[in-house]
Amino acid sequence: xxxxxxxxxxxxxxxxxxxxxxxxxxxxxxxxxxxxxxxxxxxxxxxxxxxxxxxxxxxxxxxxxxxxxxxxxxxxxxxxxxxxxxxxxxxxxxxxxxxxxxxxxxxxxxxxxxxxxxxxxxxxxxxxxxxxxxxxxxxxxxxxxxxxxxxxxxxxxxxxxxxxxxxxxxxxxxxxxxxxxxxxxxxxxxxxxxxxxxxxxxxxxxxxxxxxxxxxxxxxxxxxxxxxxxxxxxxxxxxxxxxxxxxxxxxxxxxxxxxxxxxxxxxxxxxxxxxxxxxxxxxxxxxxxxxxxxxxxxxxxxxxxxxxxxxxxxxxxxxxxxxxxxxxxxxxxxxxxxxxxxxxxxxxxxxxxxxxxxxxxxxxxxxxxxxxxxxxxxxxxxxxxxxxxxxxxxxxxxxxxxxxxxxxxxxxxxxxxxxxxxxxxxxxxxxxxxxxxxxxxxxxxxxxxxxxxxxxxxxxxxxxx
Amino acid sequence: xxxxxxxxxxxxxxxxxxxxxxxxxxxxxxxxxxxxxxxxxxxxxxxxxxxxxxxxxxxxxxxxxxxxxxxxxxxxxxxxxxxxxxxxxxxxxxxxxxxxxxxxxxxxxxxxxxxxxxxxxxxxxxxxxxxxxxxxxxxxxxxxxxxxxxxxxxxxxxxxxxxxxxxxxxxxxxxxxxxxxxxxxxxxxxxxxxxxxxxxxxxxxxxxxxxxxxxxxxxxxxxxxxxxxxxxxxxxxxxxxxxxxxxxxxxxxxxxxxxxxxxxxxxxxxxxxxxxxxxxxxxxxxxxxxxxxxxxx
Numbered sequence: 224x225x226x227x228x229x230x231x232x233x234x235x236x237x238x239x240x241x242x243x244x245x246x247x248x249x250x251x252x253x254x255x256x257x258x259x260x261x262x263x264x265x266x267x268x269x270x271x272x273x274x275x276x277x278x279x280x281x282x283x284x285x286x287x288x289x290x291x292x293x294x295x296x297x298x299x300x301x302x303x304x305x306x307x308x309x310x311x312x313x314x315x316x317x318x319x320x321x322x323x324x325x326x327x328x329x330x331x332x333x334x335x336x337x338x339x340x341x342x343x344x345x346x347x348x349x350x351x352x353x354x355x356x357x358x359x360x361x362x363x364x365x366x367x368x369x370x371x372x373x374x375x376x377x378x379x380x381x382x383x384x385x386x387x388x389x390x391x392x393x394x395x396x397x398x399x400x401x402x403x404x405x406x407x408x409x410x411x412x413x414x415x416x417x418x419x420x421x422x423x424x425x426x427x428x429x430x431x432x433x434x435x436x437x438x439x440x441x442x443x444x445x446x447x448x449x450x451x452x453x454x455x456x457x458x459x460x461x462x463x464x465x466x467x468x469x470x471x472x473x474x475x476x477x478x479x480x481x482x483x484x485x486x487x488x489x490x491x492x493x494x495x496x497x498x499x500x501x502x503x504x505x506x507x508x509x510x511x512x513x514x515x516x517x518x519x520x521x522x523x524x525x526x527x528x529x530x531x532x533x534x535x536x537x538x539x540x541x542x543x544x545x546x547x548x549x550x551x552x553x554x555x556x557x558x559x560x561x562x563x564x565x566x567x568x569x570x571x572x573x574x575x576x577x578x579x580x581x582x583x584x585x586x587x588x589x590x591x592x593x594x595x596x597x598x599x600x601x602x603x604x605x606x607x608x609x610x611x612x613x614x615x616x617x618x619x620x621x622x623x624x625x626x627x628x629x630x631x632x633x634x635x636x637x638x639x640x641x642x643x644x645x646x647x648x649x650x651x652x653x654x655x656x657x658x659x660x661x662x663x664x665x666x667x668x669x670x671x672x673x674x675x676x677x678x679x680x681x682x683x684x685x686x687x688x
Numbered sequence: 689x690x691x692x693x694x695x696x697x698x699x700x701x702x703x704x705x706x707x708x709x710x711x712x713x714x715x716x717x718x719x720x721x722x723x724x725x726x727x728x729x730x731x732x733x734x735x736x737x738x739x740x741x742x743x744x745x746x747x748x749x750x751x752x753x754x755x756x757x758x759x760x761x762x763x764x765x766x767x768x769x770x771x772x773x774x775x776x777x778x779x780x781x782x783x784x785x786x787x788x789x790x791x792x793x794x795x796x797x798x799x800x801x802x803x804x805x806x807x808x809x810x811x812x813x814x815x816x817x818x819x820x821x822x823x824x825x826x827x828x829x830x831x832x833x834x835x836x837x838x839x840x841x842x843x844x845x846x847x848x849x850x851x852x853x854x855x856x857x858x859x860x861x862x863x864x865x866x867x868x869x870x871x872x873x874x875x876x877x878x879x880x881x882x883x884x885x886x887x888x889x890x891x892x893x894x895x896x897x898x899x900x901x902x903x904x905x906x907x908x909x910x911x912x913x914x915x916x917x918x919x920x921x922x923x924x925x926x927x928x929x930x931x932x933x934x935x936x937x938x939x940x941x942x943x944x945x946x947x948x949x950x951x952x953x954x955x956x957x958x959x960x961x962x963x964x965x966x967x968x969x970x971x972x973x974x975x976x977x978x979x980x981x982x983x984x985x
Contacts, residue, residue, distance in 0.1 A: 527890035542944030
């Protein structure tokens with residue numbers, strides 16, 4: 224659930240998932256290669272095998288390989304691509320199937336010939352077997368967590384049957400040559416695969432570390448949309464919530480006059496804001512140097528639409544009221560904490576110079592979505608309420624003459640005050656001057672003063688939800 | 689038209705299954721063959737029953753879609769739904785047969801596929817688990833749906849309509865005995881729904897959430913990842929319970945609440961919270977005044 228904080232990312236899990244996914248991909252491609260290579264074996268083995276058994280025909284050497292080798296490889300490739308099983312299960316299954324396909328292929332003329340007095344046929348395929356046993360496991364580069372499992376499977380399904388066949392050929396030399404070679408090559412293949420998998424692991428770790436680094440900047444929604452495939456979070460939609468716009472007064476003059484001091488203050492203020500806002504369920508959308516645009520409720524998880532269910536209208540109104548009460552509490556609590564923190568920091572950095580800010584709050588429908596071009600995209604909010612909150616913040620300059628010179632002011636639109644239970648700390652200000660720019664329809668606002676020289680406690684002005 | 693088709697369907701289903709079982713017996717050449725035919729009659733009855741019911745259900749399968757429809761046989765969706773439902777219930781209410789279908793993996797797969805279910809079949813379900821509208825169901829691998837639970841893909845409403853929505857149950861998720869899951873529910877992986885839990889329309893249960901026995905989750909709520917809802921708790925309409933939160937037993941979370949953290953939980957009263965508060969107040973009062981504040985009940 225979005226809370227404006229950086230998403231928690233487990234690097235080990237990311238790396239493991241990445242390695243398994245890559246291994247499954249490699250299994251798929253090796254299966255495709257298996258189709259072609261085992262079929263090719265049918266073409267190139269005919270001339271050799273027919274010397275030992277003249278009854279073997281060319282087609283008789285091909286069609287069994289199509290059915291018992293190529294077709295299983297094809298089915299295996301499809302399984303790796305389409306099955307919903309976990310990646311770990313898929314890899315284990317592939318290892319077993321690999322051995323079984325090898326055994327099936329062996330029984331197509333070669334092993335029967337070897338058992339019936341022609342053990343030299345095993346020598347014909349020895350080189351291919353060696354390359355197969357070694358190459359497959361190096362190419363696969365299994366994740367270390369399942370290397371041992373697959374090694375046991377390879378020994379039992381791949382090497383052991385071959386060993387048994389070789390042992391029954393009554394040719395000790397051929398038996399020793401082929402059995403030892405294949406055993407050694409399987410082991411070498413796994414060892415080679417282990418070193419390759421370490422390289423893959425390092426690459427996956429680097430990628431995951433970059434992902435974690437990116438997560439700190441992206442925020443929950445964008446991170447989840449990109450890395451967890453939750454693209455719905457970025458879809459354009461209209462949500463209802465609060466918008467808070469904060470701007471520091473005279474920041475340009477302060478920057479010019481105080482330079483490094485102002486920069487240090489700015490960093491401290493941003494760091495404090497980045498902590499306070501998500502802690503009060505806000506979303507910091509933008510910072511424009513000295514201004515902050517914060518939303519409440521716009522990026523919250525949306526509950527399902529129940530408008531098509533009759534009889535729930537009253538309950539839905541209660542639910543909506545409860546939601547607004549909670550949002551109101553968090554919005555105003557966050558605003559209160561931000562302004563107090565701002566004053567605390569400004570007194571710390573500029574004890575001799577009062578620094579103040581203006582804030583505006585509005586409530587209503589807010590559009591959210593991704594804006595920009597393909598080269599530069601940004602998760603953004605827009606709409607009338609966003610503009611109005613900026614205007615309200617600006618209007619705080621107009622009403623400043625009614626309050627202490629050094630006070631920070633919060634201006635709240637009439638719509639945003641609907642759920643504000645305790646309005647005692649707010650003054651109703653009738654708009655008799657030019658009005659709020661672009662919003663002549665707003666005839667009154669609520670204004671709260673945060674006096675610079677008064678000691679304000681954290682509890683003052685907070686309301687119960 | 690539909691009202692005439694339904695009895696016809698039943699005749700075809702039961703009739704063809706009986707015929708498939710009886711014909712070999714009647715037309716056997718010898719006594720031994722007759723005895724063999726009698727021995728295998730239940731098998732041929734079962735397969736034929738499932739096959740005919742499943743194939744006939746395909747006529748109405750296209751009408752098993754999400755939406756709200758008038759409960760009238762003349763409705764273009766509801767009418768064919770009844771045909772599908774007639775075929776499915778013919779099997780579902782034939783408990784011994786349905787039990788055999790569920791017991792044999794291959795037959796289970798054939799049965800579910802014939803009735804339009806397209807998801808994995810590696811799940812556990814019982815003959816008295818209420819399921820309907822198979823095209824609207826998705827049970828992921830390892831899902832466990834206990835006996836006497838209800839997977840409610842449809843719900844009849846007071847205004848004479850029927851609401852149909854998909855239900856998804858994730859990998860290794862468990863739905864407990866006598867639990868009721870409403871239309872539109874989504875249970876992610878490893879969710880545990882306790883016995884007797886009632887969950888409304890379009891409730892979402894995120895990964896590894898656990899709902900205690902007899903809890904009530906109202907429509908449209910969202911229960912976060914690894915969150916625990918205590919027994920007999922009530923979660924109000926469209927409430928959102930965040931991730932990694934433990935809601936105590938007997939809690940009453942109001943409609944629209946957004947419980948974001950464990951601290952938020954204490955805002956909403958539960959029987960445990962009230963008792964603890966009273967005990968704390970008593971203790972404070974004893975320390976101050978020498979006697980408890982509340983009377984012993």
